[in-house]
Amino acid sequence: MTALVTERILVPGNKDIRQLFIIFFDDIRQKENLDVLVQQICQHFENAAVVAVCHYPAQANKPDSWEGKLLQHLGLTEAELSQMVAQSGEQYLAYINEKRQEFGLPAQATALVGVGYAASVVLELTKAEQVPAGRIITFGGRYVQLPESLSIEQTIHLLHADEDEKVSIHFARDTHLHIDQIQGDATVDIANKTKNSLDPVLSKRMIERLLTCVPLRFWQEAEGGEYELRQTGPEPDDTIH
DSSP: OOEEEEEEEEOOTTOOOOEEEEEEESOGGGHHHHHHHHHHHHHHOTTEEEEEEEEEOSOOOOTTSHHHHHHTTOOOOHHHHHHHHHHHHHHHHHHHHHHHHHHTOOGGGEEEEEETHHHHHHHHHTTSSSOSOSEEEEESOOOSSOOSOOOTTOEEEEEEETTOSSSOHHHHHHHHHHHHHTTOOEEEEEETTOSOTTOHHHHHHHHHHHHHOOOHHHHHHHHTTSSOOOOOSSOTTOOOO
């Protein structure tokens, strides 16, 4: 049995909330780098609410189960990761829907951030017909099984350390290539000579992507001549696309 434990909720001082970031992580030892990530989000998105939630094994009676290994901060096998993703998706989605309803924000004003194995659960949610968020950001994550198709209504940002000890770097490269082949929208950034995918250099890169990356669907709409392409950035009336 696992529980999603809300570690912190930060809201703008003016209470004018126009964007929502939900960060899922599974290793409390990442607190220092998580603090950096949250600080950078708050600095660049002044109208954003930020929720950090830990995927915590509340009861791990079997030490050799994925719950037990997660509690001990051990690496998961492919089968164990598959079990974690399958057993956690609905719980994640329910949490996301609850927070979106609480803050009164739609999917396109929401960004999901997954760290480590929690990122794999977040990635699985991108396969849904109705996307849960406009932006999906993963640090050191991977799909258990690559998607057959993805909605263009979401942009996926893959961030990975080249020496990540839990999830091999090749998953990030292969995933980015595959998403491109199925005409999805994704970016990939790799930190060289780095073991922790939540390294501050990748947190900084995430911010750069959010501020400068125009979603593919906007380009398609502009090419169709039906919409005017606009610049994206942390303006007061912007959402996370």
